Amino acid sequence: MARQRAAVIGAGLAGAAAARALSARGLDVVLFDKGRGPGGRMSTRRASTPLGDVSFDHGAQFLTATGESFSTLLTEAQTAGAADLWTGRTVSIDRGGNAESLRDKTRWVGVPGMNAIVKTALTGMDVRFGSRAVRVSGEDGAWIIHFEDGKTEGPFQKLALTIPPEQLIEFLARSDGEFSAMIAEALAAKLSPCWAVMTVPETAADPGFDGAKLLGGALRWMARMTSRPGQTGPESWVLHASPDWSEAFLESDPETVARALTEEAFIRFGLPLPVWSQAHRWRYALVTEAPGTPFALDPTGTLGCAGDWRLGPRAELAWESGDALGDALAD
Known part of the structure; x- marks a missing residue:
């Protein structure tokens, strides 16, 4: 048959x-x-910049697993060299600028990018x-x-x-x-959108974290790509806008979005302005209902x-x- x-x-x-x-x-x-x-929202973007070639995980930033099936996939990917643990400094920063460490948990990332895990699957x-x-x-x-x-x-x-x-x-x-x-x-x-900006600062700088969940302002998340296993090249960051800001500026042109978010990262955290940046709109990013x-x-x-x-x-x-x-x- x-x-x-x-x-x-x-x-x-x-x-x-x-x-x-x-x-x-x-x-x-x-x-x-x-x-x-x-990959979908676990895709990886590669780019050539004035400071060298870079890759960005501009969608999903890390993975966590609680069930057996997904844990098995991540272990399978790790064995294949396609996943590893991200041990970067992760914090939460409130509207007043007060920072505290995020809850300790196992955070997985793809190597060299998030789509490597999907490729394994x-x-x-x-x-x-x-x-x-x-x-x-x-x-x-x-x-x-x-x-x-x-x-x-x-x-x-x-x-x-x-x-x-x-x-x-x-x-x-x-x-x-x-x-x-x-x-x-x-x-x-119901799904909320998310504007993501990939940026290469003109010089390296340390704001005191490798990943930050943010409250207040346009930014909701920042992550240093070069703090992740398997990432090479010049200093590079991914910036995610908040759902409300992304909704309000959903139809804005990418150049305007990139400028707004990199300027906020400069003003709030001293992240140097970019020699290269690019914005990507995830129209269907996070389910809310x-x-x-x-x-x-x-x-x-x-x-x-x-x-x-x-x-x-x-x-x-x-x-x-x-x-x-x-x-x-x-x-």
Whole structure:
């Protein structure tokens, strides 16, 4: 008997977890992703600057694990040289400038960048990057995926969608099938945006921390990339704006955002102004209202959705969501 075929749309943590669960249950799995490489919000950006080549983890800053499945992945990545512990000085700084150390816990990062962990999770998988799926046609057991370039793939007996809710709504609205309940949950979910700025200061300076959670002002987080294992090159930082500031300046041009956040880092903490900087907008960064269940299935039980937006704003929750969806589809 021929093995069942499954497709996963989205090659971030949730997609990787779903693919691994489906593969472990004996299905042939193909992943499709619109990006040039894996990671989603765990992607790594590389750039050439006047002071040398740098790389930035401009999305997820570190990972923590409490459950067995995600802990196993991180240990697997560490064994492969793709993850390590970040032991940098991490603090919380209030509006008055008072600093205290963040609670001691194990913080994992990818080596040399966060996407190395996703690459580890996708090892041995059939992944097709640069493939933007726009809709699905067909029926239970014979799903056909349609792509932006006019190509199609299928049929697939099982289909996992691990894309942000806004994209999921658009995808399902164009597709054949009964997805009203899934669309309603996606419509009810709320995600806040985040502007991220990658910056290389003109000179190195030590503000007294390697990572800081900030209260007050536009900035919510700062991290020194060169304090992380596997990072080389000139002094470099990632700055994250607060959700409120990011929402207020959502449609601002990247140059204005980069200037505003680097100037605040200079004024508050003496971080030298940059010789190079670039802003990136994460439109769907952190879930603030979630359905509270790890996945949803269509009435046929052969198509489902997963992602951190279903549970909460932690990478481990994205993994657990995808893993649960893979198991449910394989039943």
